[in-house]
Amino acid sequence: MMMMLRQRDVVEVWKKIQWSAKAFLSSTISPPILDVDFPDIWSKNHHQTHPPRATLSAANRQNAALIDGKSMAEEIRSGISDEVRRMNTSIGKVPGLAVILVGERKDSQTYVRNKIKACEDVGIMSVMTELADNCAEDEVLNAVLSLNDNPSVHGILVQLPLPHHMDEEKILNAVSLDKDVDGFHPVNMGNLAMRGRMPLFIPCTPKGCIELLIRSGVEITRKKAVVIGRSNIVGLPTSLLLQRHHATVTTVHPFTKNPEEITRDADIVVSAAGVANLVRGSWIKPGAVVIDVGTNPVEDPNNEHGYSLTGDVCFEEAVTVASAITPVPGGVGPMTIAMLLSNTLDSAKRAYRFT
Numbered sequence: 001m002m003m004m005l006r007q008r009d010v011v012e013v014w015k016k017i018q019w020s021a022k023a024f025l026s027s028t029i030s031p032p033i034l035d036v037d038f039p040d041i042w043s044k045n046h047h048q049t050h051p052p053r054a055t056l057s058a059a060n061r062q063n064a065a066l067i068d069g070k071s072m073a074e075e076i077r078s079g080i081s082d083e084v085r086r087m088n089t090s091i092g093k094v095p096g097l098a099v100i101l102v103g104e105r106k107d108s109q110t111y112v113r114n115k116i117k118a119c120e121d122v123g124i125m126s127v128m129t130e131l132a133d134n135c136a137e138d139e140v141l142n143a144v145l146s147l148n149d150n151p152s153v154h155g156i157l158v159q160l161p162l163p164h165h166m167d168e169e170k171i172l173n174a175v176s177l178d179k180d181v182d183g184f185h186p187v188n189m190g191n192l193a194m195r196g197r198m199p200l201f202i203p204c205t206p207k208g209c210i211e212l213l214i215r216s217g218v219e220i221t222r223k224k225a226v227v228i229g230r231s232n233i234v235g236l237p238t239s240l241l242l243q244r245h246h247a248t249v250t251t252v253h254p255f256t257k258n259p260e261e262i263t264r265d266a267d268i269v270v271s272a273a274g275v276a277n278l279v280r281g282s283w284i285k286p287g288a289v290v291i292d293v294g295t296n297p298v299e300d301p302n303n304e305h306g307y308s309l310t311g312d313v314c315f316e317e318a319v320t321v322a323s324a325i326t327p328v329p330g331g332v333g334p335m336t337i338a339m340l341l342s343n344t345l346d347s348a349k350r351a352y353r354f355t
């Protein structure tokens with residue numbers, strides 16, 4: 001069922017990349033795959049070919065330590081709160097975060113509300129720009145540009161995904177490099193990827209994953225790490241960051257042969273696939289550390305909203321095999337928000353040369 005990228009597709013895609021398409025199509029070498037929109041479709045078969053999911057019982061006891069992202073995030077936030085107070089006392093300034101929300105997606109509204117509440121809790125000033133689903137791309141662009149020029153704003157976050165009619169790349173490129181607290185600007189991402197360079201900001205979720213590992217006493221250097229997923233916002237920067245921490249990193253994605261076997265070789269597994277229960281207990285090497293980035297909505301009649309959040313990892317199974325594991329919720333999610341606050345504080349300190 002896996003989608004294959006045929007040569008014809010590759011050429012079609014390549015035609016979109018105009019700057020050197022002609023040169024390549026007329027040459028004898030194959031065009032490199034620089035697909036701007038490759039289909040990251042995970043096979044749902046993994047679920048069906050496995051035995052039914054285990055449930056936690058005396059027979060399969062929990063062995064893994066729980067990595068408590070919620071309380072680690074609280075600790076970090078309390079430190080940020082102290083720093084914000086110190087800044088305010090000594091120079092009369094506080095960090096400012098601007099959030100741009102386009103459209104009416106319920107999940108995006110919830111995330112944005114949580115981020116703004118987190119700002120309030122630590123004394124970071126926040127401003128919110130809400131735009132309608134059908135607004136023009138230029139309105140979003142203008143909002144970004146005016147925030148770029150606003151000296152009391154030190155971080156700009158454009159909540160993703162944007163409505164389909166908008167050019168996400170164009171809008172993210174417009175965010176001022178030194179206010180890019182999400183770390184999604186291609187220059188920040190490029191600097192993260194290149195040796196000897198320092199990005200101004202590291203994307204929040206990857207940074208949160210590393211912080212979880214370090215605070216749990218997990219040594220990253222020399223470890224085999226597998227990152228499941230290669231999205232721009234999580235999988236890719238997490239791979240880069242683990243590599244900078246001297247792990248040997250393998251990326252698993254929908255075109256990977258034997259993802260189960262490859263994952264089972266890892267000392268550290270970070271899953272950011274966005275598929276509920278993709279990673280079964282059999283994917284985990286005994287004693288491995290599992291970081292579950294997935295926040296997948298699954299139907300849940302017992303929940304007041306009719307759905308609840310579940311990770312990429314089949315928790316009941318993995319918890320009997322791993323040495324440590326993050327829960328969902330209460331793992332990576334709260335750390336993502338803590339890192340956003342931390343990036344915003346860093347940005348304000350840089351802007352005011354406050355140390």
Ligand SMILES: Nc1nc(=O)c2c([nH]1)NC[C@@H]1CN(c3ccc(C(=O)N[C@@H](CCC(=O)O)C(=O)O)cc3)C=[N+]21
Pocket residue numbers: 110111114157158159160161182204205295309328329330331332333334336337
């Ligand atoms: N420009 C941009 N930056 C982002 O960082 C970004 C984004 N767009 N779009 C959406 C994703 C998703 N994301 C989450 C943040 C916190 C939790 C979180 O705190 N989760 C809680 C549970 C929340 C709940 O129960 O609703 C937890 O895991 O414990 C989850 C997901 C940031 N994202």
Ligand SMILES: [Mg+2]
Pocket residue numbers: 040228229230231235272273274
């Ligand atoms: Mg992905």
